[in-house]
Amino acid sequence: MTAEPINAKLAVDVKHLSCLLLLLAGAPIPGAGQEAKHVSVPELEAAARRDSNDALAHYELGVAYAADHQRDKAKEAFLTAVRIDPQLAPAYVALGRLGSYELWGGILVAGKGRDSVTLMLRRAFQLDPLEEVSNTSGYYVPMVWKMTIDHALKMYHQDKYKQSRDEFDALIAKTEKPNDPEAIPGVALWYHALASVRLGAPDMAIADVSQLMDRVTRIGSDSTKRENQITQEYRRALTGHYGYVLAYLHQLAGHSEEAIRRYQEASEGDLSLYGPHLQMARIYEGTGSWVQAIVERRRAIDASPDDPSLVFDLGVTLVKAGEFAEADTVLGQAIAANPRETRSHYALGIAKERLGKVAEARQEYATFLAEAPRRFDQQLIDASRRLAALP
Secondary structure (H helix, E strand, C coil): CCCCCCCHHHHHHHHHHHHHCCHHHCCCCCCCCCCCCCCCHHHHHHHHHHCCCCHHHHHHHHHHHHHCCCHHHHHHHHHHHHHHCCCCHHHHHHHHHHCCECCECCCECCECCHHHHHHHHHHHHHHCCCCCCCCHHHCCCCHHHHHHHHHHHHHHHCCCHHHHHHHHHHHHHHHCECCECCCCCHHHHHHHHHHHHHCCCHHHHHHHHHHHHHHHCCCCCCCCHHHHHHHHHHHHHHHHHHHHHHHHHHHHCCCHHHHHHHHHHHHHHCCCCCHHHHHHHHHHHHCCCHHHHHHHHHHHHHHCCCCHHHHHHHHHHHHHCCCHHHHHHHHHHHHHHCCCCCHHHHHHHHHHHHCCCHHHHHHHHHHHHHHCCCCCHHHHHHHHHHHHHCC
């Protein structure tokens, strides 16, 4: 298997495709974490019908249903969203908050209890560890700082990130004590980190989460034997949690080696996690390290074999790496597992075009043009151009 494009013409094409395939590479969907605003339920229903294969359209409809207290319709809309795109983290959070859902393709688990909720939030966490999985009322806040923290949180949830971070900055300065490393409320450090990320300062967030990680090492230092056993389990869970968050933050900050080191630790600590492999594949793709990226894509599938989006990701990586014959097979498998992921047809069309399978490429491009959401405008334009250029 070669990691480099097979000829100079393809090198130019791959560079061009790296932009066109951005949404195919597992990049976050723009606006996926935001509520639909100033759009009525009937308008959102019409949009979901019009672009029935658009995961984001169904997610936004679910948000509107939930706000309108139409719980069952909200659940179905969120389920549809993750059936189309199993990597839409906010939809898992929404399902977790609703608290009951159905089995589908090995991805969702039936049930109404805590275990099924935990599964939804676990999936969301692996995809985006900065996604808010609970409301802020669940955080411990010292009463003396409650009003200050509540206001800073309000600013954060109103997207006033600079004001929110400034308020948390002031609070941290007031509560920080040299002899008491835990004097700063944990919620202040966490939301200071989130606001910093929103403002494009992941290194500041790394410092905040590192402080939270340091606190974990002090849990249970003076407990009884039974209490210590409980706290040891709690410590391991928190260590894994913050370790994964730190890996993600280092990735955002461009510290690739440190991010990969931490992701490797996370994957070794829990072999059932696919998130670390998904994230490492993205890092390797960013540096053009195709062999390593393909290895991580395969490991992600091994960790979560029932998730068709991971097969799709592997197929796209193979296209980018110039491995068109293997991409042809893998993307066919992705389409069979999830026919509503229309981007598979676009990537498969490129693979078949490069393999000289003109008639099959024509069919894939035509299917993509007929079924893809309009949100994929760049890919639609490119697929149309490619279709017209086929002999």
